Amino acid sequence: MKKEVFKHIACGETLPIKNIHAVSVSMPTLQDVIDYEEHTPEILEKIKSAYPRFILHxxxxxxxxxxxxxxxxxxxxxxxxxxxxxxxxxxxxxxxxxxxxxxxxxxxxxxxxxxxxxxxxxxxxxxxxxxxxxxxxxxxxxxxVKIIDTIHKEELEDEKTATFTLKNTLAKAYNQPIENIGLAPSGMNAIYSVVRGLKKIQEKSNRTILVQLGWLYLDTMNIVEHHYDRTKKFLDISNLDIVEEFLEKNGLNVSAIITEIPTNPLIQSVDVKRLRQLCDKYNIPLVIDATLATPYNLNLKPYADILVESLTKFACGNADVLMGAVILNENFKISHMQGEFFKHLDMVYIKDIQRLAYEIKGYEKRVKKISANTKKLIKYFKQNPLIDRIYYCCNEENKKNYEIAMIDDNSYSGLISVTFKKDFRKIYDNLNFAKGPSLGTEFTLLMPYVYLAHYDYISCKKGQEFLKKINLPIDLLRISVGTENIEDIINEFKRVESLIS
Structure with a gap:
């Protein structure tokens, strides 16, 4: 009998375990997730700490x-x-x-x-x-001030070199000058700063429309709506014909186009070459959230004016630092406007920089290992009778969009989303991986994405109809593939497969 490598993690335990600065928290059953979303007192007693932007540390x-x-x-x-x-x-x-x-x-x-x-x-x-x-x-x-008597022990880069180490690693990864890298206390603050910068630039012109391409991360959409009275959403990223039709009439009024490559959680990509051509035609800045791509899987330098990355994810790898980055592309004329974008970035605490500077040293190696594991896990999923549909960055629907930007044929974003033919709750509850918010960790991390990100839609008929319209399945499991032995990861899915079948 094979040894079970992955164990049940109690509800409310930090992820990573016993780390006071963890940005994720264990929610091992679907009922835990539902109770959390419905603010049940019992669950809030268990969950003392979670993603810092959602739960007060x-x-x-x-x-x-x-x-x-x-x-x-x-x-x-x-x-x-x-x-x-x-x-x-x-x-x-x-x-x-x-x-x-x-x-x-x-x-x-x-x-x-x-x-x-x-x-x-x-x-x-x-x-x-x-x-x-x-x-x-x-x-x-x-x-x-002697309110607490211990400091969490962790590896830190030297304070004198930490900022340079962090920025220089990103500059080399994105092939950009170091002065084009700006740090933020979170990925969302990086997005916020870019949107504010674009808004400021737009005040000097007649470009008052911001185009959102794809169903983006929840808070990205909220930031866009907060700052732009005129937004145009194109939720189907596979149909650039309608985007082109819109730009033919309104292109000179568009302040920017913002998208994710790939999108979260359906791992889809726009035809980035064609999109770049449209942006050039109408002189529109293209903003790409490249958190899921990482600079080690996709080369987006030929296409994006501005790149944004949540460093909390793959760059950190340990889910214990909240930080983001803005990368201005030297290839495009907007790159000289560092001041307009970077001045809106909030302060980052030096200890966070020190911690991430230490962790980012393993960024490339981590991504390559996760990519290799992802490829093998997808191969297994294709013959797993429990799996209904698989969403991943190199599937046949998306491959033509990636061929331009892929570093090599073996580059896989470390995220897979799946739906099942059998009961979602039973499968989710029985898998013994870490389960909670966030992604990009060295440990495999599962998340019932729609339940945690869009529970308000699940809880009403109108919302459910909207999710169906945009093809976002309620019972979608998002898998952030880790660096563990791939056979151990597959065996855990096989264990549940035999249990459920």
């Missing part, structure tokens, strides 16, 4: 309480912490919040009246734009 809760006591803040107010004073200004101006108490701290603090819709709007906006205060900053602050 325990250290930030303690720090907020400390600030409230330090400045004698009235109980009617909620203390909200942000990454910087600049972030405070942005949120305060947007929601007309002006603190009556002078708070002198090396991070951002705003006071919002409890029990108001304003508070929820503020928290949602912070989630979208990714200006959360770093858990490492909170840890160091609390340790300094």
């Amino acid at each position: 325990p250290y930030l809760k303690i720090l907020a309480k400390y600030i409230k006591e330090k400045y004698s803040v009235c109980d009617n107010y909620e203390v909200v912490l942000l990454s910087s004073q600049e972030a405070v200004k942005i949120v305060s101006d947007k929601y007309f919040i002006y603190n009556k108490i002078d708070i002198d701290e090396p991070f951002g603090v705003i006071l919002v009246i409890k029990g108001t819709t304003q508070l929820q709007k503020v928290l949602t906006f912070i989630q979208h734009v990714g200006c959360n205060l770093s858990s490492r900053f909170a840890q160091d602050y609390l340790y300094k």
Whole structure:
């Protein structure tokens, strides 16, 4: 009998396990996910920490309480912490919040009246734009004032060389000058900064429309809608004919086109060569979120004006740093405008930079191993009787779009999404991989994507009809393939296959 390598991970355990800075959390059953989305008290008791933009980190809760006591803040107010004073200004101006108490701290603090819709709007906006205060900053602050007595032990790059190491690695990977690399405290803050920069440039012209190509990540779409009154969405990325028809009439009014290559979670790609030609024809900047592609699988330098990457994912590989990057392409004329895009990037805490600078040294090797594992796992899935449909970056539907940009024939994005012929809940509950939000980890990580990203659609008939219209299956399992022995990964799926069949 084969040894079971993967074990059940209890609900609420951090992913990675026992790491206070983890950005993922174990949700081992579908009911755990549903209870989390419905804010069931029992599940919230278990889940102390999760993806930092969605769940307030325990250290930030303690720090907020400390600030409230330090400045004698009235109980009617909620203390909200942000990454910087600049972030405070942005949120305060947007929601007309002006603190009556002078708070002198090396991070951002705003006071919002409890029990108001304003508070929820503020928290949602912070989630979208990714200006959360770093858990490492909170840890160091609390340790300094003797509220906590331990610092999480981890490998860090030297403070003097960390920023250069991180930026230089990205510059070489993307084949860009180092000055064209900008760092952000999250991938969403990187997107936010690009959109703000485009908006600022557009104010000097008549280009007031932003085109969204594909069903993008939830918060990317929210940021676009926040900043552009005029947006045009083309959810079917395989049909560039309708995009071309739109541009024939409106091309000179388009501020930018934003897309993901490949998309999350259906792992689809636009015909990037044709899209670039359309952008050139109408002088439109092309923004590509290349998080899933990584610079080691797809060469997007000939096509994108601006690239954005969530470094939290494959660049980190350990799901314990929240960070993002903006990469301006030297090939295109927009590259000289670093100031307009980089000035909107929020501050990144040095300890986060040190941690990621240490982890990014294994970036290329990690991606190559994950890519090789992905190829073999897809081959297994094609003969697995439980699998209904497989979504992956080199499938026949997408291959023609990748041939231009693929580094080599063996480049596979480390993400696979699948649907099943048998009961989704039973399969999900019985798989013993790590299960929770995020991706790009060295450990295989599963996520019931639609349940966690679009539960509001699942919970109503109209929403379900919309998901069907855009061909996003409710019972979709997104698999972030890890670097473990591929035979062990396959054997875990085989175990559940024999259990369910």
